[in-house]
Amino acid sequence: xxxxxxxxxxxxxxxxxxxxxxxxxxxxxxxxxxxxxxxxxxxxxxxxxxxxxxxxxxxxxxxxxxxxxxxxxxxxxxxxxxxxxxxxxxxxxxxxxxxxxxxxxxxxxxxxxxxxxxxxxxxxxxxxxxxxxxxxxxxxxxxxxxxxxxxxxxxxxxxxxxxxxxxxxxxxxxxxxxxxxxxxxxxxxxxxxxxxxxxxxxxxxxxxxxxxxxxxxxxxxxxxxxxxxxxxxxxxxxxxxxxxxxxxxxxxxxxxxxxxxxxxxxxxxxxxxxxxxxxxxxxxxxxxxxxxxxxxxxxxxxxxxxxxxxxxxxxxxxxxxxxxxxxxxxxxxxxxxxxxxxxxxxxxxxxxxxxxxxxxxxxxxxxxxxxxxxxxxxxxxxxxxxxxxxxxxxxxxxxxxxxxxxxxxxxxxxxxxxxxxxxxxxxxxxxxxxxxxxxxxxxxxxxxxxxxxxxxxxxxxxxxxxxxxxxxxxxxxxxxxxxxxxxxxxxxxxxxxxxxxxxxxxxxxxxxxxxxxxxxxxxxxxxxxxxxxxxxxxxxxxxxxxxxxxxxxxxxxxxxxxxxxxxxxxxxxxxxxxxxxxxxxxxxxxxxxxxxxxxxxxxxxxxxxxxxxxxxxxxxxxxxxxxxxxxxxxxxxxxxxxxxxxxxxxxxxxxxxxxxxxxxxxxxxxxxxxxxxxxxxxxxxxxxxxxxxxxxxxxxxxxxxxxxxxxxxxxxxxxxxxxxxxxxxxxxxxxxxxxxxxxxxxxxx
Amino acid sequence: xxxxxxxxxxxxxxxxxxxxxxxxxxxxxxxxxxxxxxxxxxxxxxxxxxxxxxxxxxxxxxxxxxxxxxxxxxxxxxxxxxxxxxxxxxxxxxxxxxxxxxxxxxxxxxxxxxxxxxxxxxxxxxxxxxxxxxxxxxxxxxxxxxxxxxxxxxxxxxxxxxxxxxxxxxxxxxxxxxxxxxxxxxxxxxxxxxxxxxxxxxxxxxxxxxxxxxxxxxxxxxxxxxxxxxxxx
Numbered sequence: 016x017x018x019x020x021x022x023x024x025x026x027x028x029x030x031x032x033x034x035x036x037x038x039x040x041x042x043x044x045x046x047x048x049x050x051x052x053x054x055x056x057x058x059x060x061x062x063x064x065x066x067x068x069x070x071x072x073x074x075x076x077x078x079x080x081x082x083x084x085x086x087x088x089x090x091x092x093x094x095x096x097x098x099x100x101x102x103x104x105x106x107x108x109x110x111x112x113x114x115x116x117x118x119x120x121x122x123x124x125x126x127x128x129x130x131x132x133x134x135x136x137x138x139x140x141x142x143x144x145x146x147x148x149x150x151x152x153x154x155x156x157x158x159x160x161x162x163x164x165x166x167x168x169x170x171x172x173x174x175x176x177x178x179x180x181x182x183x184x185x186x187x188x189x190x191x192x193x194x195x196x197x198x199x200x201x202x203x204x205x206x207x208x209x210x211x212x213x214x215x216x217x218x219x220x221x222x223x224x225x226x227x228x229x230x231x232x233x234x235x236x237x238x239x240x241x242x243x244x245x246x247x248x249x250x251x252x253x254x255x256x257x258x259x260x261x262x263x264x265x266x267x268x269x270x271x272x273x274x275x276x277x278x279x280x281x282x283x284x285x286x287x288x289x290x291x292x293x294x295x296x297x298x299x300x301x302x303x304x305x306x307x308x309x310x311x312x313x314x315x316x317x318x319x320x321x322x323x324x325x326x327x328x329x330x331x332x333x334x335x336x337x338x339x340x341x342x343x344x345x346x347x348x349x350x351x352x353x354x355x356x357x358x359x360x361x362x363x364x365x366x367x368x369x370x371x372x373x374x375x376x377x378x379x380x381x382x383x384x385x386x387x388x389x390x391x392x393x394x395x396x397x398x399x400x401x402x403x404x405x406x407x408x409x410x411x412x413x414x415x416x417x418x419x420x421x422x423x424x425x426x427x428x429x430x431x432x433x434x435x436x437x438x439x440x441x442x443x444x445x446x447x448x449x450x451x452x453x454x455x456x457x458x459x460x461x462x463x464x465x466x467x468x469x470x471x472x473x474x475x476x477x478x479x480x481x482x483x484x485x486x487x488x489x490x491x492x493x494x495x496x497x498x499x500x501x502x503x504x505x506x507x508x509x510x511x512x513x514x515x516x517x518x519x520x521x522x523x524x525x526x527x528x529x530x531x532x533x534x535x536x537x538x539x540x541x542x543x544x545x546x547x548x549x550x551x552x553x554x555x556x557x558x559x560x561x562x563x564x565x566x567x568x569x570x571x572x573x574x575x576x577x578x579x580x581x582x583x584x585x586x587x588x589x590x591x592x593x594x595x596x597x598x599x600x601x602x603x604x605x606x607x608x609x610x611x612x613x614x615x616x617x618x619x620x621x622x623x624x625x626x627x628x629x630x631x632x633x634x635x636x637x638x639x640x641x642x643x644x645x646x647x648x649x650x651x652x653x654x655x656x657x658x659x660x661x662x663x664x665x666x667x668x669x670x671x672x673x674x675x676x677x678x679x680x681x682x683x684x685x686x687x688x689x690x691x692x693x694x695x696x697x698x699x700x701x702x703x704x705x706x707x708x709x710x711x712x713x714x715x716x717x718x719x720x721x722x723x724x725x726x727x728x729x730x731x732x733x734x735x736x737x738x739x740x741x742x743x744x745x746x747x748x749x750x751x752x753x754x755x756x757x758x759x760x761x762x763x764x
Numbered sequence: 765x766x767x768x769x770x771x772x773x774x775x776x777x778x779x780x781x782x783x784x785x786x787x788x789x790x791x792x793x794x795x796x797x798x799x800x801x802x803x804x805x806x807x808x809x810x811x812x813x814x815x816x817x818x819x820x821x822x823x824x825x826x827x828x829x830x831x832x833x834x835x836x837x838x839x840x841x842x843x844x845x846x847x848x849x850x851x852x853x854x855x856x857x858x859x860x861x862x863x864x865x866x867x868x869x870x871x872x873x874x875x876x877x878x879x880x881x882x883x884x885x886x887x888x889x890x891x892x893x894x895x896x897x898x899x900x901x902x903x904x905x906x907x908x909x910x911x912x913x914x915x916x917x918x919x920x921x922x923x924x925x926x927x928x929x930x931x932x933x934x935x936x937x938x939x940x941x942x943x944x945x946x947x948x949x950x951x952x953x954x955x956x957x958x959x960x961x962x963x964x965x966x967x968x969x970x971x972x973x974x975x976x977x978x979x980x981x982x983x984x985x986x987x988x989x990x991x992x993x994x995x996x997x
Contacts, residue, residue, distance in 0.1 A: 716979075735986070738983045738986070739983055742955060746913060752955070752980070757980060
């Protein structure tokens with residue numbers, strides 16, 4: 016209905032409408048509207064009625080003063096609502112309760128909105144000019160405010176109680192009218208007129224309190240009666256239901272707040288009791304591999320701030336306990352059994368540790384959704400027990416022995432190529448948990464040397480493969496020496512070919528014995544003790560010849576012969592049949608003495624060969640007291656003593672045509688540990704100097720912690736060791752203490 | 765005077781400068797020549813009383829003689845203090861220049877006057893600033909070789925007793941006991957030597973409640989601390 020109205024063909028002389036007169040007319044419209052709202056038989060407004068009402072207002076507002084009644088009409092507009100509310104609406108509401116009251120309220124609110132809509136259309140002209148000119152609230156707002164002030168403010172508390180009662184009813188499993196609640200709560204929202212304050216203050220805050228106390232009661236009884244899995248199931252269900260509740264009738268903004276309350280009462284308050292439940296708590300679930308329950312536990316606690324920390328902690332404790340048990344088992348078996356079976360147990364231990372890791376990694380990835388907290392827990396757990404000693408062997412040594420068993424010929428592990436690759440991969444991963452990585456490297460190197468030099472490596476590809484993996488994990492420096500060793504072997508083969516060519520071209524130089532020499536680059540290989548044994552003349556010639564050859568290839572290099580690593584094939588001319596003996600160079604030297612003399616005393620042999628007692632006893636034992644008795648010992652006691660004498664055992668025989676006479680290896684452990692300790696001292700020195708050179712001045716604690724950090728990739732340095740090195744560096748004038756502050760150090764250029 | 769010390773082949777440096785307080789006023793030009801000539805005569809006469817005529821220095825024998833004249837034992841700290849005052853470089857020997865330096869500083873020219881001056885000298889040395897310097901000097905004085913920079917345990921024990929015995933009796937007794945039974949160190953470095961002095965000055969004893977293993981105390985003191993704690997338990 017527009018203003019152009021005035022341009023119509025009604026060329027009426029506008030009579031001035033008196034206020035009372037005009038208002039009476041408006042009242043008829045209002046009364047009609049009320050009747051419609053009350054559901055009384057009343058026809059709807061037609062367009063003429065509507066226009067008349069509108070025009071009346073228009074005219075009364077556009078009349079010349081003193082007959083411009085805008086202000087009065089504005090006031091009467093509000094009074095219309097107030098009157099209706101006081102006489103009809105409020106009484107109707109006050110006489111009802113609970114759900115009935117809610118329904119009435121919804122109806123009355125709906126009616127009110129209709130009334131506002133209609134009346135504001137009738138009085139529209141006021142909205143156009145009057146309210147703007149006087150900066151007054153528009154008609155719509157006036158209407159709503161009436162309802163708010165007269166109805167809402169009176170009743171909202173009672174309404175809130177009724178709603179909450181229904182909510183709790185629904186929680187107890189009864190069906191309720193969700194649409195009704197939605198409509199009621201919409202009132203709270205709408206009455207805020209753009210702000211959520213009414214909803215939040217008059218309803219939500221109470222609802223949250225009530226929900227909290229509801230779940231608090233439930234939780235306190237469930238926690239007593241239910242097992243952990245059952246309690247978690249119920250909690251999960253409750254959270255699901257509450258979310259549905261929000262979706263159906265609460266305002267969406269309530270969701271995070273409600274969820275937080277429920278979580279708090281069910282999961283946070285009783286977290287400790289729940290997780291620590293004796294027979295069904297986190298520990299028990301881990302023990303019994305209850306993957307689903309643990310996944311649920313993760314899901315529930317994941318959204319709670321710091322909720323996962325206790326779970327991760329229990330996980331860590333559990334894995335640590337399992338790991339410790341394995342270690343203890345291996346320790347116990349080792350002390351109860353003989354040395355050689357004990358080493359099998361140690362291999363079994365590594366296998367089991369790998370399996371343990373695989374098992375719990377699955378947990379981390381699947382149950383615990385790859386969460387960093389659990390990766391960390393697993394790592395820390397493994398770091399605890401992977402650094403324990405078993406029967407005197409460090410974990411570094413065990414791991415190196417394990418690798419040796421896989422990589423050597425005739426090792427205890429019989430696996431397919433794929434399985435080997437997979438195992439090597441896992442072994443390298445385990446290395447990450449071992450703090451003494453440098454110790455592992457040294458043991459590994461020693462055993463690699465054995466495999467390479469005695470041709471005991473089962474598969475070249477696997478050897479290279481593990482070196483690649485180690486390089487990836489620990490860096491190039493870690494594997495550079497080992498790679499050098501492997502390369503040396505390849506070069507050695509080429510070298511041998513040249514040597515044979517040389518011999519072919521110089522027949523005079525030929526020593527008359529098949530000689531294979533492997534030249535090792537000193538820096539790559541472990542250091543070997545080698546001392547000057549008096550070689551048999553045949554061998555002396557070999558050494559000379561090779562030296563001659565080698566000088567044709569390179570001058571400026573010194574050859575140091577390591578006889579302890581040599582192998583010799585001798586033909587033993589026994590009475591029954593000749594047998595080829597595969598022995599070490601030292602053993603060969605001993606045996607060859609008997610070519611010239613039948614019988615020799617211990618001392619004879621000692622002086623002729625120029626060996627230490629320890630070594631000689633070992634050698635003679637292997638030839639006279641072990642499985643194959645090539646020499647006869649007099650007296651035939653079980654051990655070698657310095658008063659014994661020896662004779663060639665011509666009667667010796669065996670069903671094989673060739674036998675290998677092993678020399679039990681010297682315990683390398685002590686030397687490895689010594690070498691590593693020495694290297695560590697240098698490494699600490701270097702780290703300290705490096706740090707001080709760049710920082711110039713540094714406090715003691717900082718220096719120590721930076722040192723530890725720098726070295727942590729290879730080993731965990733002992734704080735006392737660092738202090739000792741620092742003092743040494745002070746003595747050597749690399750560092751000095753600050754004159755004022757004895758806890759500060761300066762670098763001396 | 766402790767004589768023996770162990771050898772090590774390391775770089776030798778002198779991080780602790782040895783100074784003695786020089787309280788001599790500068791004499792005027794003219795009087796200097798006349799007076800100092802006469803003074804020097806006296807000092808040289810005194811020097812010659814004790815010096816070895818062939819070597820031209822006061823040797824250990826001469827020092828013994830001096831000590832008996834001064835009525836002090838040759839292991840008395842006052843002799844060491846005298847050595848410090850004269851900036852003597854070699855243990856057991858006083859050169860002419862060193863002798864003159866000390867006597868000039870002490871303003872004495874006879875043995876009797878020297879004897880009287882010794883208590884004053886001790887007081888001066890015991891002033892905290894001087895004592896730290898003197899303490900460092902004592903260590904260096906015992907090194908018999910240019911290339912040496914540490915002293916054997918036995919000598920250290922004697923030196924500690926002489927130098928710190930009167931002021932830190934308790935600490936010295938316990939530490940000396942410890943040094944004798946431990947096996948980690950056969951010699952003591954300057955850093956460790958100075959560390960012990962700091963220890964005596966800073967750490968309450970015998971409770972050692974303000975000691976911390978986290979700090980930069982020399983390792984030997986950490987070990988001493990742990991040993992003491994074990995004993996006290």
